[in-house]
Amino acid sequence: MGLDKYQIAQRIAQEVKDGYYVNLGIGIPTLVANFVRQDIDVEFQSENGILGMGPFPFEGDEDADLINAGKQTITALPGAVFFDSAMSFSMIRGRHVDLTILGAMEVAQNGDIANWKIPGKMVKGMGGAMDLVASAERIIVAMTHTNKAGASKLLEACTLPLTGVGCVKKIVTDLAVIEVRNNAFHLVERAPGVSVAEIEAATEGQLIITGPVPEMIL
Amino acid sequence: MGLDKYQIAQRIAQEVKDGYYVNLGIGIPTLVANFVRQDIDVEFQSENGILGMGPFPFEGDEDADLINAGKQTITALPGAVFFDSAMSFSMIRGRHVDLTILGAMEVAQNGDIANWKIPGKMVKGMGGAMDLVASAERIIVAMTHTNKAGASKLLEACTLPLTGVGCVKKIVTDLAVIEVRNNAFHLVERAPGVSVAEIEAATEGQLIITGPVPEMIL
Amino acid sequence: MIQKTVADVHQACHGVEDGMTLLLGGFGLCGIPENAIAELKRLNVRDLTCISNNAGVDDFGLGLLLQSRQISTMIASYVGENAEFERQMLSGELNVSLIPQGTLAQRCQAAQSGIPAFYTPAGYGTEVAQGKEVREFNGKMHVLEHAFDADFSFVKAWKGDTAGNLIFKGTARNFNPNMCGAATITVAEVEELVPAGTLDPNAIHIPGIFIQRIFQGAHYEKRIEQLTTRTKDHGAR
Amino acid sequence: MIQKTVADVHQACHGVEDGMTLLLGGFGLCGIPENAIAELKRLNVRDLTCISNNAGVDDFGLGLLLQSRQISTMIASYVGENAEFERQMLSGELNVSLIPQGTLAQRCQAAQSGIPAFYTPAGYGTEVAQGKEVREFNGKMHVLEHAFDADFSFVKAWKGDTAGNLIFKGTARNFNPNMCGAATITVAEVEELVPAGTLDPNAIHIPGIFIQRIFQGAHYEKRIEQLTTRTKDHGAR
Numbered sequence: 077m078g079l080d081k082y083q084i085a086q087r088i089a090q091e092v093k094d095g096y097y098v099n100l101g102i103g104i105p106t107l108v109a110n111f112v113r114q115d116i117d118v119e120f121q122s123e124n125g126i127l128g129m130g131p132f133p134f135e136g137d138e139d140a141d142l143i144n145a146g147k148q149t150i151t152a153l154p155g156a157v158f159f160d161s162a163m164s165f166s167m168i169r170g171r172h173v174d175l176t177i178l179g180a181m182e183v184a185q186n187g188d189i190a191n192w193k194i195p196g197k198m199v200k201g202m203g204g205a206m207d208l209v210a211s212a213e214r215i216i217v218a219m220t221h222t223n224k225a226g227a228s229k230l231l232e233a234c235t236l237p238l239t240g241v242g243c244v245k246k247i248v249t250d251l252a253v254i255e256v257r258n259n260a261f262h263l264v265e266r267a268p269g270v271s272v273a274e275i276e277a278a279t280e281g282q283l284i285i286t287g288p289v290p291e292m293i294l
Numbered sequence: 295m296g297l298d299k300y301q302i303a304q305r306i307a308q309e310v311k312d313g314y315y316v317n318l319g320i321g322i323p324t325l326v327a328n329f330v331r332q333d334i335d336v337e338f339q340s341e342n343g344i345l346g347m348g349p350f351p352f353e354g355d356e357d358a359d360l361i362n363a364g365k366q367t368i369t370a371l372p373g374a375v376f377f378d379s380a381m382s383f384s385m386i387r388g389r390h391v392d393l394t395i396l397g398a399m400e401v402a403q404n405g406d407i408a409n410w411k412i413p414g415k416m417v418k419g420m421g422g423a424m425d426l427v428a429s430a431e432r433i434i435v436a437m438t439h440t441n442k443a444g445a446s447k448l449l450e451a452c453t454l455p456l457t458g459v460g461c462v463k464k465i466v467t468d469l470a471v472i473e474v475r476n477n478a479f480h481l482v483e484r485a486p487g488v489s490v491a492e493i494e495a496a497t498e499g500q501l502i503i504t505g506p507v508p509e510m511i512l
Numbered sequence: 513m514i515q516k517t518v519a520d521v522h523q524a525c526h527g528v529e530d531g532m533t534l535l536l537g538g539f540g541l542c543g544i545p546e547n548a549i550a551e552l553k554r555l556n557v558r559d560l561t562c563i564s565n566n567a568g569v570d571d572f573g574l575g576l577l578l579q580s581r582q583i584s585t586m587i588a589s590y591v592g593e594n595a596e597f598e599r600q601m602l603s604g605e606l607n608v609s610l611i612p613q614g615t616l617a618q619r620c621q622a623a624q625s626g627i628p629a630f631y632t633p634a635g636y637g638t639e640v641a642q643g644k645e646v647r648e649f650n651g652k653m654h655v656l657e658h659a660f661d662a663d664f665s666f667v668k669a670w671k672g673d674t675a676g677n678l679i680f681k682g683t684a685r686n687f688n689p690n691m692c693g694a695a696t697i698t699v700a701e702v703e704e705l706v707p708a709g710t711l712d713p714n715a716i717h718i719p720g721i722f723i724q725r726i727f728q729g730a731h732y733e734k735r736i737e738q739l740t741t742r743t744k745d746h747g748a749r
Numbered sequence: 750m751i752q753k754t755v756a757d758v759h760q761a762c763h764g765v766e767d768g769m770t771l772l773l774g775g776f777g778l779c780g781i782p783e784n785a786i787a788e789l790k791r792l793n794v795r796d797l798t799c800i801s802n803n804a805g806v807d808d809f810g811l812g813l814l815l816q817s818r819q820i821s822t823m824i825a826s827y828v829g830e831n832a833e834f835e836r837q838m839l840s841g842e843l844n845v846s847l848i849p850q851g852t853l854a855q856r857c858q859a860a861q862s863g864i865p866a867f868y869t870p871a872g873y874g875t876e877v878a879q880g881k882e883v884r885e886f887n888g889k890m891h892v893l894e895h896a897f898d899a900d901f902s903f904v905k906a907w908k909g910d911t912a913g914n915l916i917f918k919g920t921a922r923n924f925n926p927n928m929c930g931a932a933t934i935t936v937a938e939v940e941e942l943v944p945a946g947t948l949d950p951n952a953i954h955i956p957g958i959f960i961q962r963i964f965q966g967a968h969y970e971k972r973i974e975q976l977t978t979r980t981k982d983h984g985a986r
Binding site (some may be wrong): 400456 | 537682736
């Protein structure tokens with residue numbers, strides 16, 4: 077019942093259009109690269125300084141000077157380019173990156189996102205997330221609909237410290253595709269076999285349902 | 295009587311120390327490069343994007359892609375480097391350039407400088423002068439002591455639109471070397487054969503004379 | 513790789529309209545987008561606001577658009593020797609805004625970087641600061657300056673690839689890299705266009721993400737404004 | 750050319766004192782100034798404020814200085830997996846300031862460029878903006894951020910020349926170029942030091958004017974933090 081993380085990535089990959097420069101966050105977003113159609117031109121940006129990021133290297137080909145923002149060894153595709161951190165965030169802050177896909181702990185119905193800090197727990201830092209969410213025109217959140225305790229992560233208002241305000245436009249969870257607008261969650265698609273009632277039950281914030289909700293096509 | 299422009303440049307060249315990065319303005323300042331001691335290491339920056347600027351090219355060696363800020367064809371010395379305009383002004387604004395030498399129409403006893411605009415006349419623009427004077431720690435002005443009409447260019451207050459405020463520390467004219475501090479001109483050296491009285495007569499602003507004033511050694 | 517190649521200068525300039533604001537690279541006549549300027553003249557788009565360090569000479573560079581009175585406002589740091597420019601400025605036909613060269617570069621850079629405004633010491637206490645917010649930082653006064661907001665940016669590079677990656681040459685680099693991505697659409701013209709994957713990824717000055725259209729210029733005159741040479745026996749440093 | 754070469758890492762670190770603020774290049778363990786960090790450990794300078802994107806791992810990178818409790822304040826965007834860091838942070842021994850990565854980069858860039866402050870949208874509406882001036886530009890809220898003010902900057906490049914000109918390699922470039930000239934003294938360590946005039950003047954990432962001291966590191970471990978590979982038959986894009 078509901079999508080696994082690969083299926084979430086697979087559904088998000090449908091949002092990646094020809095000609096997009098895309099920044100992928102750590103976790104499920106990283107998996108999206110595997111599912112993007114091969115017949116369109118897309119370039120992946122990693123904020124530590126590469127555009128045209130390729131797959132992981134074959135064993136023995138790894139290069140300590142070639143990593144992604146998750147510190148994993150990667151490869152560079154033909155036509156790739158390296159640059160410094162200030163230029164990297166010029167791409168992000170200057171809205172040259174077309175699509176940002178990242179994980180979240182909570183999203184609010186006004187588009188607020190919290191994904192970096194849980195009070196009382198060890199904080200790792202926001203990395204580039206605050207720059208990404210404050211700047212990107214298209215932000216897709218990839219996450220499970222509820223947390224491990226079963227509580228909704230789609231809230232009327234975030235309870236955790238914010239990463240950005242009013243910035244999330246679309247959410248893809250294990251249960252549904254949701255658009256965020258007019259201070260409400262709008263149910264666009266449901267995962268195969270998941271009922272609208274289940275999604276309603278798992279959504280704490282205001283959920284708008286208009287007409288029949290189609291199943292995702294994966 | 296008084297120095298010619300080559301001698302002004304020759305005297306200023308004595309202010310250029312080993313290890314200095316130097317920006318030379320158009321006119322007399324450009325001549326300074328010819329008189330810098332050959333046994334010290336100095337690099338000339340031109341704000342259009344070169345560090346390690348060399349002399350003019352030999353006839354036939356000129357390159358349209360290699361000019362200085364005066365739009366003259368130049369050469370690049372071994373170890374030179376090219377960069378964009380933003381980085382060029384990072385060097386200037388960030389105080390990485392050690393010495394700026396430029397011309398002026400007027401300097402005031404508080405260090406104000408006017409060198410870009412005469413009301414009612416065609417204005418060419420300030421180019422990089424405002425950035426240079428607002429940022430440089432060491433600024434030397436190269437100019438004649440009086441204008442063509444015989445009026446002093448060392449004033450109590452500038453009458454022309456300013457290029458920068460309180461920034462000039464030293465002036466080398468055809469008549470004298472002057473330091474600017476404590477809201478006054480301080481006479482440091484006089485040109486060979488020029489009397490203190492002549493300098494006083496040619497200086498409209500407050501001129502401080504302490505003890506005997508040595509002649510320049512050229 | 514995402515492809516940025518357009519067939520020619522005509523396609524590259526598609527969408528430029530009367531009244532638009534344009535950024536144009538180059539310093540003097542060095543590194544100017546010659547082919548785009550020629551096309552803008554052919555298109556006869558008018559009432560342009562042109563932001564460029566200089567305004568060309570009478571019969572080359574932006575001087576060509578001044579001749580045909582296509583420019584209504586010029587934003588530059590130094591306008592040099594240009595008789596037609598002077599005539600239009602003094603007659604009031606041409607609106608001229610002169611700004612410090614470093615501020616010009618940084619306002620481009622800010623537009624590229626999504627930095628709406630920054631403080632610079634340049635121009636404090638001068639007429640350049642009139643009407644602008646000033647503020648003290650570290651005991652020194654600064655002026656608040658804003659990112660440019662332009663419709664098109666026209667830049668010229670030495671080599672470029674089909675993905676829009678650019679390499680500049682010598683001092684023809686100047687404002688060109690700073691203007692990439694500083695307008696809604698950036699058009700790059702290059703002397704040599706190569707397939708993506710040909711250029712060293714470590715030696716690219718401007719990544720293709722900042723470029724919307726790239727083409728190889730049909731011809732480059734690369735005129736020299738001030739030819740200066742020395743004789744063999746003159747040892748100027 | 751002005752010579753920037755120093756004999757070794759010992760001379761390169763001369764003048765680093767207790768209580769100083771240091772900028773250190775690198776992203777994770779990629780492109781970190783390994784030799785300078787080792788020397789700082791040997792020098793046992795204490796009460797340091799370190800500004801770096803990350804804080805190393807327990808036994809490498811800045812983790813080495815955390816082990817010996819030489820760092821009192823850490824300014825970073827992401828501190829990753831580092832047990833000793835976590836212990837010192839939770840016990841209150843270590844002061845930690847987490848800031849957005851792009852803001853970190855731009856505050857370095859601003860220090861290099863003599864821009865005392867700038868506006869960025871990053872962090873608006875979050876605790877990062879607390880106590881800071883916020884302002885609307887173009888209908889969007891921004892936060893005022895300031896240039897860093899550091900004593901030493903330690904960067905690592907691939908190749909450098911005796912005039913201090915630097916070329917970086919791959920993603921080991923990261924924050925290194927932005928930190929050059931962003932402190933009173935910038936120390937560059939390189940894998941290969943060549944005579945001035947050897948490097949292509951068109952391909953230099955950072956001109957020597959931003960560097961005060963340069964040396965060739967005696968040894969580079971270049972440890973990989975997350976070794977990830979694929980098998981021949983797995984076609985991950």
